[in-house]
Amino acid sequence: MQDDLEHCDPKQRVLLVTGMLGAGKTTALRVLEDLGWEIIDNFPIRLLEGLIESSPNGGPGPRPPLAIGFDSRTRGFNPQQIISQVQGLDEREEFELTTLFLDCSSRELERRYNETRHRHPLASDAPASTGIRAERELLAPLRGWADLLIDTTDFTSNDLQRSVRERFASSAPDDVTVTVSSFGFARGMPPLADLVFDVRFLENPHWDEQLRPMTGQEAPVGDYIRKDPGYEEAFARIRDLLLMLLPRYRTQGKAYVHIAFGCTGGRHRSVFMAEQIAAALRQEGFSPTLLHRNLGSRAADLLEGGPRR
Known part of the structure:
Protein backbone atom coordinates (compact mmCIF):
# COMPACT_ATOMS: atom_id res chain seq x y z
CA MET A 1 0.00 0.00 0.00
CA ALA A 169 -3.82 -0.02 -9.72
CA SER A 170 -1.84 3.24 -9.66
CA SER A 171 1.28 1.59 -11.03
CA ALA A 172 1.93 -1.68 -12.82
CA PRO A 173 3.78 -4.35 -10.78
CA ASP A 174 7.35 -5.18 -11.69
CA ASP A 175 6.31 -8.70 -12.63
CA VAL A 176 3.25 -10.25 -14.19
CA THR A 177 0.72 -11.53 -11.66
CA VAL A 178 -0.35 -15.05 -12.59
CA THR A 179 -3.57 -16.79 -11.60
CA VAL A 180 -4.06 -20.48 -12.39
CA SER A 181 -7.61 -21.77 -11.96
CA SER A 182 -9.80 -24.79 -12.59
CA PHE A 183 -13.47 -24.77 -13.56
CA GLY A 184 -16.25 -26.98 -14.88
CA PHE A 185 -17.63 -26.30 -18.35
CA ALA A 186 -21.01 -27.53 -17.13
CA ARG A 187 -21.21 -24.44 -14.92
CA GLY A 188 -19.94 -21.96 -17.50
CA MET A 189 -16.57 -20.61 -18.54
CA PRO A 190 -14.69 -18.02 -16.45
CA PRO A 191 -15.40 -14.66 -18.11
CA LEU A 192 -11.97 -13.10 -17.50
CA ALA A 193 -9.56 -15.92 -18.35
CA ASP A 194 -6.76 -14.94 -20.74
CA LEU A 195 -5.84 -18.53 -21.64
CA VAL A 196 -8.29 -21.45 -21.44
CA PHE A 197 -7.24 -25.08 -21.78
CA ASP A 198 -9.88 -27.77 -22.23
CA VAL A 199 -8.61 -30.98 -20.57
CA ARG A 200 -11.69 -33.09 -21.26
CA PHE A 201 -9.54 -35.18 -23.63
CA LEU A 202 -8.02 -36.90 -20.58
CA GLU A 203 -9.51 -40.06 -19.11
CA ASN A 204 -12.19 -39.08 -16.61
CA PRO A 205 -11.77 -40.35 -13.00
CA HIS A 206 -15.50 -39.80 -12.55
CA TRP A 207 -16.14 -43.19 -14.16
CA ASP A 208 -14.19 -44.97 -11.42
CA GLU A 209 -16.60 -45.42 -8.53
CA GLN A 210 -13.80 -45.27 -5.95
CA LEU A 211 -12.37 -42.04 -7.39
CA ARG A 212 -15.68 -40.31 -8.06
CA PRO A 213 -16.05 -38.80 -4.54
CA MET A 214 -12.43 -37.60 -4.57
CA THR A 215 -10.95 -34.50 -6.21
CA GLY A 216 -7.94 -33.72 -8.35
CA GLN A 217 -6.03 -32.74 -5.22
CA GLU A 218 -5.95 -36.34 -4.00
CA ALA A 219 -3.15 -38.73 -4.99
CA PRO A 220 -5.28 -41.61 -6.37
CA VAL A 221 -6.96 -39.23 -8.82
CA GLY A 222 -3.59 -37.82 -9.86
CA ASP A 223 -2.18 -41.30 -10.41
CA TYR A 224 -5.18 -42.19 -12.56
CA ILE A 225 -4.78 -39.11 -14.77
CA ARG A 226 -1.01 -39.58 -15.13
CA LYS A 227 -1.61 -43.04 -16.60
CA ASP A 228 -3.50 -41.50 -19.53
CA PRO A 229 -1.21 -41.86 -22.59
CA GLY A 230 -1.90 -38.27 -23.60
CA TYR A 231 -1.19 -36.65 -20.25
CA GLU A 232 2.61 -36.30 -20.20
CA GLU A 233 2.90 -34.78 -23.66
CA ALA A 234 -0.04 -32.43 -23.10
CA PHE A 235 1.32 -31.26 -19.76
CA ALA A 236 4.80 -30.64 -21.21
CA ARG A 237 3.46 -28.70 -24.20
CA ILE A 238 1.18 -26.50 -22.08
CA ARG A 239 3.97 -25.86 -19.56
CA ASP A 240 6.44 -24.91 -22.30
CA LEU A 241 3.89 -22.67 -24.02
CA LEU A 242 3.24 -20.79 -20.78
CA LEU A 243 6.94 -20.40 -20.04
CA MET A 244 7.33 -18.84 -23.48
CA LEU A 245 4.26 -16.57 -23.21
CA LEU A 246 4.56 -15.21 -19.66
CA PRO A 247 7.87 -13.35 -20.19
CA ARG A 248 6.43 -11.85 -23.39
CA TYR A 249 3.32 -10.69 -21.53
CA ARG A 250 5.64 -9.07 -18.99
CA THR A 251 7.59 -7.30 -21.73
CA GLN A 252 4.35 -5.95 -23.19
CA GLY A 253 3.39 -4.53 -19.80
CA LYS A 254 0.50 -6.89 -19.09
CA ALA A 255 0.03 -6.87 -15.31
CA TYR A 256 -2.27 -9.89 -14.87
CA VAL A 257 -2.56 -13.23 -16.65
CA HIS A 258 -5.32 -15.71 -15.80
CA ILE A 259 -4.74 -19.29 -16.99
CA ALA A 260 -7.81 -21.52 -16.67
CA PHE A 261 -8.18 -25.29 -17.04
CA GLY A 262 -11.63 -26.74 -17.65
CA CYS A 263 -13.15 -30.20 -17.49
CA THR A 264 -16.79 -31.25 -17.27
CA GLY A 265 -17.54 -30.85 -13.57
CA GLY A 266 -14.45 -28.96 -12.41
CA ARG A 267 -13.48 -31.46 -9.71
CA HIS A 268 -10.96 -33.94 -11.17
CA ARG A 269 -8.99 -33.36 -14.37
CA SER A 270 -8.99 -29.56 -14.38
CA VAL A 271 -8.07 -29.41 -10.70
CA PHE A 272 -5.17 -31.81 -11.13
CA MET A 273 -3.82 -30.05 -14.21
CA ALA A 274 -4.09 -26.62 -12.56
CA GLU A 275 -2.20 -27.91 -9.52
CA GLN A 276 0.55 -29.41 -11.67
CA ILE A 277 0.96 -26.34 -13.88
CA ALA A 278 1.05 -24.03 -10.87
CA ALA A 279 3.79 -26.17 -9.32
CA ALA A 280 5.78 -26.11 -12.58
CA LEU A 281 5.50 -22.31 -12.79
CA ARG A 282 6.72 -21.96 -9.20
CA GLN A 283 9.80 -24.00 -10.11
CA GLU A 284 10.51 -21.43 -12.83
CA GLY A 285 10.32 -18.45 -10.48
CA PHE A 286 6.68 -17.39 -10.86
CA SER A 287 4.30 -17.06 -7.90
CA PRO A 288 0.89 -18.06 -9.23
CA THR A 289 -2.32 -17.78 -7.24
CA LEU A 290 -4.26 -21.05 -7.43
CA LEU A 291 -8.07 -21.00 -7.53
CA HIS A 292 -10.53 -23.90 -7.88
CA ARG A 293 -13.91 -22.46 -8.83
CA ASN A 294 -16.04 -25.62 -8.64
CA LEU A 295 -14.07 -27.78 -6.26
CA GLY A 296 -16.70 -27.38 -3.57
CA SER A 297 -19.59 -28.10 -5.93
CA ARG A 298 -21.61 -31.23 -5.32
CA ALA A 299 -20.61 -33.97 -7.75
CA ALA A 300 -23.54 -34.78 -10.04
CA ASP A 301 -23.85 -37.60 -12.55
CA LEU A 302 -25.87 -35.34 -14.84
CA LEU A 303 -22.89 -32.98 -15.23
CA GLU A 304 -20.76 -35.87 -16.45
CA GLY A 305 -23.40 -37.24 -18.80
CA GLY A 306 -24.92 -39.95 -16.61
CA PRO A 307 -23.59 -43.42 -15.77
CA ARG A 308 -21.88 -45.55 -18.40
CA ARG A 309 -23.65 -48.65 -19.51
Whole structure:
Protein backbone atom coordinates (compact mmCIF):
# COMPACT_ATOMS: atom_id res chain seq x y z
CA MET A 1 0.00 0.00 0.00
CA GLN A 2 2.87 2.36 0.81
CA ASP A 3 4.22 2.04 -2.73
CA ASP A 4 0.89 3.18 -4.11
CA LEU A 5 0.76 6.21 -1.83
CA GLU A 6 4.20 7.31 -3.00
CA HIS A 7 2.71 7.74 -6.48
CA CYS A 8 0.01 10.20 -5.40
CA ASP A 9 -0.97 12.60 -8.17
CA PRO A 10 -0.76 16.36 -7.43
CA LYS A 11 -4.38 16.51 -8.58
CA GLN A 12 -6.97 15.08 -6.23
CA ARG A 13 -8.02 11.87 -7.95
CA VAL A 14 -11.60 10.95 -7.11
CA LEU A 15 -13.49 7.84 -8.18
CA LEU A 16 -17.25 7.74 -7.66
CA VAL A 17 -18.43 4.15 -7.36
CA THR A 18 -22.12 3.46 -7.82
CA GLY A 19 -24.47 1.05 -9.55
CA MET A 20 -27.16 -1.53 -8.96
CA LEU A 21 -27.50 -2.88 -5.45
CA GLY A 22 -25.97 -6.35 -5.40
CA ALA A 23 -23.68 -5.70 -8.38
CA GLY A 24 -20.49 -5.63 -6.29
CA LYS A 25 -19.87 -2.11 -4.97
CA THR A 26 -18.61 -3.31 -1.60
CA THR A 27 -16.18 -5.73 -3.25
CA ALA A 28 -14.88 -3.04 -5.60
CA LEU A 29 -14.29 -0.60 -2.74
CA ARG A 30 -12.47 -3.25 -0.72
CA VAL A 31 -10.07 -3.87 -3.61
CA LEU A 32 -9.47 -0.14 -4.07
CA GLU A 33 -8.62 0.12 -0.38
CA ASP A 34 -6.05 -2.66 -0.82
CA LEU A 35 -4.56 -0.64 -3.70
CA GLY A 36 -3.99 2.37 -1.47
CA TRP A 37 -7.14 4.38 -2.11
CA GLU A 38 -8.90 6.21 0.71
CA ILE A 39 -12.41 4.75 0.92
CA ILE A 40 -15.69 6.33 1.99
CA ASP A 41 -18.95 4.46 1.44
CA ASN A 42 -22.56 5.67 1.54
CA PHE A 43 -21.44 9.30 1.51
CA PRO A 44 -24.01 12.07 0.91
CA ILE A 45 -22.92 13.34 -2.50
CA ARG A 46 -24.18 16.87 -1.79
CA LEU A 47 -21.19 17.19 0.58
CA LEU A 48 -18.71 16.00 -2.05
CA GLU A 49 -17.08 19.36 -2.76
CA GLY A 50 -16.19 20.00 0.87
CA LEU A 51 -14.82 16.50 1.24
CA ILE A 52 -12.46 16.50 -1.71
CA GLU A 53 -11.21 20.03 -0.97
CA SER A 54 -10.01 18.95 2.48
CA SER A 55 -6.56 17.39 2.93
CA PRO A 56 -6.23 14.02 4.65
CA ASN A 57 -5.78 14.42 8.42
CA GLY A 58 -6.27 18.14 7.92
CA GLY A 59 -2.65 18.74 6.91
CA PRO A 60 -0.65 19.55 3.81
CA GLY A 61 1.09 17.03 1.57
CA PRO A 62 0.14 14.63 -1.18
CA ARG A 63 -3.39 13.35 -1.19
CA PRO A 64 -4.10 9.68 -1.82
CA PRO A 65 -6.69 8.83 -4.45
CA LEU A 66 -10.19 8.88 -3.02
CA ALA A 67 -12.98 6.40 -3.82
CA ILE A 68 -16.52 7.33 -2.75
CA GLY A 69 -19.29 4.76 -2.83
CA PHE A 70 -22.96 5.66 -3.03
CA ASP A 71 -26.16 4.06 -4.30
CA SER A 72 -29.91 4.45 -4.29
CA ARG A 73 -30.00 4.05 -0.48
CA THR A 74 -27.74 7.08 0.10
CA ARG A 75 -29.46 10.07 1.70
CA GLY A 76 -30.40 12.75 -0.82
CA PHE A 77 -29.80 10.44 -3.78
CA ASN A 78 -30.82 12.22 -6.98
CA PRO A 79 -29.04 11.10 -10.18
CA GLN A 80 -29.59 14.30 -12.15
CA GLN A 81 -28.36 16.51 -9.29
CA ILE A 82 -25.32 14.23 -8.84
CA ILE A 83 -24.42 14.50 -12.53
CA SER A 84 -24.77 18.30 -12.46
CA GLN A 85 -22.66 18.58 -9.29
CA VAL A 86 -19.88 16.33 -10.56
CA GLN A 87 -19.77 18.09 -13.92
CA GLY A 88 -19.13 21.36 -12.10
CA LEU A 89 -16.31 19.86 -10.02
CA ASP A 90 -14.80 18.16 -13.05
CA GLU A 91 -14.22 21.54 -14.70
CA ARG A 92 -11.79 22.49 -11.93
CA GLU A 93 -8.14 21.78 -12.73
CA GLU A 94 -7.24 20.54 -9.24
CA PHE A 95 -9.63 17.58 -9.45
CA GLU A 96 -9.65 14.47 -11.59
CA LEU A 97 -13.06 12.83 -11.26
CA THR A 98 -14.13 9.48 -12.71
CA THR A 99 -17.42 7.64 -12.26
CA LEU A 100 -17.60 3.85 -12.20
CA PHE A 101 -21.00 2.18 -12.62
CA LEU A 102 -21.39 -1.47 -11.60
CA ASP A 103 -24.21 -3.17 -13.46
CA CYS A 104 -25.70 -6.65 -13.47
CA SER A 105 -28.60 -8.27 -15.27
CA SER A 106 -31.94 -8.12 -13.49
CA ARG A 107 -32.28 -11.88 -13.63
CA GLU A 108 -28.93 -12.42 -11.91
CA LEU A 109 -29.66 -9.76 -9.30
CA GLU A 110 -32.96 -11.45 -8.52
CA ARG A 111 -31.14 -14.77 -8.12
CA ARG A 112 -28.65 -13.15 -5.71
CA TYR A 113 -31.43 -11.64 -3.63
CA ASN A 114 -33.27 -14.94 -3.46
CA GLU A 115 -30.07 -16.76 -2.53
CA THR A 116 -29.19 -14.37 0.30
CA ARG A 117 -32.84 -13.84 1.32
CA HIS A 118 -32.22 -10.09 1.52
CA ARG A 119 -35.12 -7.77 0.82
CA HIS A 120 -34.58 -5.19 -1.91
CA PRO A 121 -34.72 -1.71 -0.33
CA LEU A 122 -37.01 -0.38 -3.07
CA ALA A 123 -39.35 -3.37 -3.08
CA SER A 124 -41.02 -2.95 0.33
CA ASP A 125 -43.31 -6.00 0.58
CA ALA A 126 -43.18 -6.69 -3.16
CA PRO A 127 -40.90 -9.24 -4.89
CA ALA A 128 -37.25 -8.34 -5.42
CA SER A 129 -37.91 -8.02 -9.16
CA THR A 130 -40.15 -5.02 -8.48
CA GLY A 131 -37.41 -3.20 -6.56
CA ILE A 132 -34.79 -4.07 -9.18
CA ARG A 133 -36.98 -2.69 -11.95
CA ALA A 134 -37.60 0.56 -10.04
CA GLU A 135 -33.91 0.92 -9.20
CA ARG A 136 -32.82 0.37 -12.80
CA GLU A 137 -35.17 3.09 -13.98
CA LEU A 138 -33.92 5.44 -11.26
CA LEU A 139 -30.25 4.82 -12.10
CA ALA A 140 -30.59 5.00 -15.90
CA PRO A 141 -29.19 8.58 -16.14
CA LEU A 142 -26.13 7.67 -14.05
CA ARG A 143 -25.48 4.50 -16.02
CA GLY A 144 -25.55 6.34 -19.32
CA TRP A 145 -23.34 9.15 -18.04
CA ALA A 146 -20.68 7.14 -16.15
CA ASP A 147 -17.12 7.08 -17.52
CA LEU A 148 -16.63 3.37 -16.84
CA LEU A 149 -19.02 0.43 -16.65
CA ILE A 150 -18.36 -3.06 -15.34
CA ASP A 151 -21.07 -5.66 -15.90
CA THR A 152 -20.78 -8.31 -13.17
CA THR A 153 -23.54 -10.60 -14.44
CA ASP A 154 -21.16 -13.48 -15.17
CA PHE A 155 -18.50 -12.51 -12.63
CA THR A 156 -17.43 -14.34 -9.53
CA SER A 157 -16.10 -12.21 -6.68
CA ASN A 158 -12.57 -13.07 -7.84
CA ASP A 159 -13.39 -11.92 -11.39
CA LEU A 160 -14.57 -8.54 -10.13
CA GLN A 161 -11.55 -8.10 -7.88
CA ARG A 162 -9.23 -8.82 -10.78
CA SER A 163 -11.06 -6.41 -13.09
CA VAL A 164 -10.85 -3.59 -10.54
CA ARG A 165 -7.15 -4.22 -9.94
CA GLU A 166 -6.40 -4.13 -13.65
CA ARG A 167 -8.23 -0.83 -14.11
CA PHE A 168 -7.23 1.09 -10.99
CA ALA A 169 -3.82 -0.02 -9.72
CA SER A 170 -1.84 3.24 -9.66
CA SER A 171 1.28 1.59 -11.03
CA ALA A 172 1.93 -1.68 -12.82
CA PRO A 173 3.78 -4.35 -10.78
CA ASP A 174 7.35 -5.18 -11.69
CA ASP A 175 6.31 -8.70 -12.63
CA VAL A 176 3.25 -10.25 -14.19
CA THR A 177 0.72 -11.53 -11.66
CA VAL A 178 -0.35 -15.05 -12.59
CA THR A 179 -3.57 -16.79 -11.60
CA VAL A 180 -4.06 -20.48 -12.39
CA SER A 181 -7.61 -21.77 -11.96
CA SER A 182 -9.80 -24.79 -12.59
CA PHE A 183 -13.47 -24.77 -13.56
CA GLY A 184 -16.25 -26.98 -14.88
CA PHE A 185 -17.63 -26.30 -18.35
CA ALA A 186 -21.01 -27.53 -17.13
CA ARG A 187 -21.21 -24.44 -14.92
CA GLY A 188 -19.94 -21.96 -17.50
CA MET A 189 -16.57 -20.61 -18.54
CA PRO A 190 -14.69 -18.02 -16.45
CA PRO A 191 -15.40 -14.66 -18.11
CA LEU A 192 -11.97 -13.10 -17.50
CA ALA A 193 -9.56 -15.92 -18.35
CA ASP A 194 -6.76 -14.94 -20.74
CA LEU A 195 -5.84 -18.53 -21.64
CA VAL A 196 -8.29 -21.45 -21.44
CA PHE A 197 -7.24 -25.08 -21.78
CA ASP A 198 -9.88 -27.77 -22.23
CA VAL A 199 -8.61 -30.98 -20.57
CA ARG A 200 -11.69 -33.09 -21.26
CA PHE A 201 -9.54 -35.18 -23.63
CA LEU A 202 -8.02 -36.90 -20.58
CA GLU A 203 -9.51 -40.06 -19.11
CA ASN A 204 -12.19 -39.08 -16.61
CA PRO A 205 -11.77 -40.35 -13.00
CA HIS A 206 -15.50 -39.80 -12.55
CA TRP A 207 -16.14 -43.19 -14.16
CA ASP A 208 -14.19 -44.97 -11.42
CA GLU A 209 -16.60 -45.42 -8.53
CA GLN A 210 -13.80 -45.27 -5.95
CA LEU A 211 -12.37 -42.04 -7.39
CA ARG A 212 -15.68 -40.31 -8.06
CA PRO A 213 -16.05 -38.80 -4.54
CA MET A 214 -12.43 -37.60 -4.57
CA THR A 215 -10.95 -34.50 -6.21
CA GLY A 216 -7.94 -33.72 -8.35
CA GLN A 217 -6.03 -32.74 -5.22
CA GLU A 218 -5.95 -36.34 -4.00
CA ALA A 219 -3.15 -38.73 -4.99
CA PRO A 220 -5.28 -41.61 -6.37
CA VAL A 221 -6.96 -39.23 -8.82
CA GLY A 222 -3.59 -37.82 -9.86
CA ASP A 223 -2.18 -41.30 -10.41
CA TYR A 224 -5.18 -42.19 -12.56
CA ILE A 225 -4.78 -39.11 -14.77
CA ARG A 226 -1.01 -39.58 -15.13
CA LYS A 227 -1.61 -43.04 -16.60
CA ASP A 228 -3.50 -41.50 -19.53
CA PRO A 229 -1.21 -41.86 -22.59
CA GLY A 230 -1.90 -38.27 -23.60
CA TYR A 231 -1.19 -36.65 -20.25
CA GLU A 232 2.61 -36.30 -20.20
CA GLU A 233 2.90 -34.78 -23.66
CA ALA A 234 -0.04 -32.43 -23.10
CA PHE A 235 1.32 -31.26 -19.76
CA ALA A 236 4.80 -30.64 -21.21
CA ARG A 237 3.46 -28.70 -24.20
CA ILE A 238 1.18 -26.50 -22.08
CA ARG A 239 3.97 -25.86 -19.56
CA ASP A 240 6.44 -24.91 -22.30
CA LEU A 241 3.89 -22.67 -24.02
CA LEU A 242 3.24 -20.79 -20.78
CA LEU A 243 6.94 -20.40 -20.04
CA MET A 244 7.33 -18.84 -23.48
CA LEU A 245 4.26 -16.57 -23.21
CA LEU A 246 4.56 -15.21 -19.66
CA PRO A 247 7.87 -13.35 -20.19
CA ARG A 248 6.43 -11.85 -23.39
CA TYR A 249 3.32 -10.69 -21.53
CA ARG A 250 5.64 -9.07 -18.99
CA THR A 251 7.59 -7.30 -21.73
CA GLN A 252 4.35 -5.95 -23.19
CA GLY A 253 3.39 -4.53 -19.80
CA LYS A 254 0.50 -6.89 -19.09
CA ALA A 255 0.03 -6.87 -15.31
CA TYR A 256 -2.27 -9.89 -14.87
CA VAL A 257 -2.56 -13.23 -16.65
CA HIS A 258 -5.32 -15.71 -15.80
CA ILE A 259 -4.74 -19.29 -16.99
CA ALA A 260 -7.81 -21.52 -16.67
CA PHE A 261 -8.18 -25.29 -17.04
CA GLY A 262 -11.63 -26.74 -17.65
CA CYS A 263 -13.15 -30.20 -17.49
CA THR A 264 -16.79 -31.25 -17.27
CA GLY A 265 -17.54 -30.85 -13.57
CA GLY A 266 -14.45 -28.96 -12.41
CA ARG A 267 -13.48 -31.46 -9.71
CA HIS A 268 -10.96 -33.94 -11.17
CA ARG A 269 -8.99 -33.36 -14.37
CA SER A 270 -8.99 -29.56 -14.38
CA VAL A 271 -8.07 -29.41 -10.70
CA PHE A 272 -5.17 -31.81 -11.13
CA MET A 273 -3.82 -30.05 -14.21
CA ALA A 274 -4.09 -26.62 -12.56
CA GLU A 275 -2.20 -27.91 -9.52
CA GLN A 276 0.55 -29.41 -11.67
CA ILE A 277 0.96 -26.34 -13.88
CA ALA A 278 1.05 -24.03 -10.87
CA ALA A 279 3.79 -26.17 -9.32
CA ALA A 280 5.78 -26.11 -12.58
CA LEU A 281 5.50 -22.31 -12.79
CA ARG A 282 6.72 -21.96 -9.20
CA GLN A 283 9.80 -24.00 -10.11
CA GLU A 284 10.51 -21.43 -12.83
CA GLY A 285 10.32 -18.45 -10.48
CA PHE A 286 6.68 -17.39 -10.86
CA SER A 287 4.30 -17.06 -7.90
CA PRO A 288 0.89 -18.06 -9.23
CA THR A 289 -2.32 -17.78 -7.24
CA LEU A 290 -4.26 -21.05 -7.43
CA LEU A 291 -8.07 -21.00 -7.53
CA HIS A 292 -10.53 -23.90 -7.88
CA ARG A 293 -13.91 -22.46 -8.83
CA ASN A 294 -16.04 -25.62 -8.64
CA LEU A 295 -14.07 -27.78 -6.26
CA GLY A 296 -16.70 -27.38 -3.57
CA SER A 297 -19.59 -28.10 -5.93
CA ARG A 298 -21.61 -31.23 -5.32
CA ALA A 299 -20.61 -33.97 -7.75
CA ALA A 300 -23.54 -34.78 -10.04
CA ASP A 301 -23.85 -37.60 -12.55
CA LEU A 302 -25.87 -35.34 -14.84
CA LEU A 303 -22.89 -32.98 -15.23
CA GLU A 304 -20.76 -35.87 -16.45
CA GLY A 305 -23.40 -37.24 -18.80
CA GLY A 306 -24.92 -39.95 -16.61
CA PRO A 307 -23.59 -43.42 -15.77
CA ARG A 308 -21.88 -45.55 -18.40
CA ARG A 309 -23.65 -48.65 -19.51
